[in-house]
Amino acid sequence: MINEVSKWIEETVSQYIPHARKCSELAPDLRGCYSEEFLDNSYFVVTENIPKPQVLSQDLNLRNFITMDVDGITYKNLYFVKPQAVNDIALHVHELVHVYQWSILGVQGFLERYITEVTINGYQGAPLEQMAYEIEQMFRISTNSFDILSIVKQRI
Numbered sequence: 001m002i003n004e005v006s007k008w009i010e011e012t013v014s015q016y017i018p019h020a021r022k023c024s025e026l027a028p029d030l031r032g033c034y035s036e037e038f039l040d041n042s043y044f045v046v047t048e049n050i051p052k053p054q055v056l057s058q059d060l061n062l063r064n065f066i067t068m069d070v071d072g073i074t075y076k077n078l079y080f081v082k083p084q085a086v087n088d089i090a091l092h093v094h095e096l097v098h099v100y101q102w103s104i105l106g107v108q109g110f111l112e113r114y115i116t117e118v119t120i121n122g123y124q125g126a127p128l129e130q131m132a133y134e135i136e137q138m139f140r141i142s143t144n145s146f147d148i149l150s151i152v153k154q155r156i
């Protein structure tokens with residue numbers, strides 16, 4: 001199943017990136033929390049219809065998770081965000097944490113770990129998800145700059 005989903009993700013990302021917006025346009029609002037180089041290589045698409053892989057798994061938790069309605073989803077260095085959430089800069093911070101997690105773990109590695117975590121701990125309790133929520137929250141309450149890539153690297 002991981003192989004099918006990986007293939008779908010690779011295809012989806014290469015299909016959407018030519019029409020996507022570059023995260024470097026968000027730099028003025030991100031207070032230097034992400035490096036320029038990282039933002040230059042990260043992309044987002046604003047859409048009501050976030051593409052999701054078909055999963056033929058029997059696992060109900062997993063199926064519910066994949067069909068869950070969320071404001072943002074990250075695949076590799078590209079994330080999709082709903083129009084009503086696009087101005088929430090902390091949501092971009094959250095999805096960019098996932099972009100870096102994908103780049104550290106690789107596509108197969110990220111999927112294996114994420115699916116295992118969600119199956120065991122549920123969506124909210126999955127450590128990769130908690131890391132993204134905590135950093136999002138730090139960004140919301142802080143006015144300072146902090147190096148998010150170092151935090152993710154240390155915690156992963």
Ligand SMILES: [Zn+2]
Pocket residue numbers: 094098129132
């Ligand atoms: Zn998340």
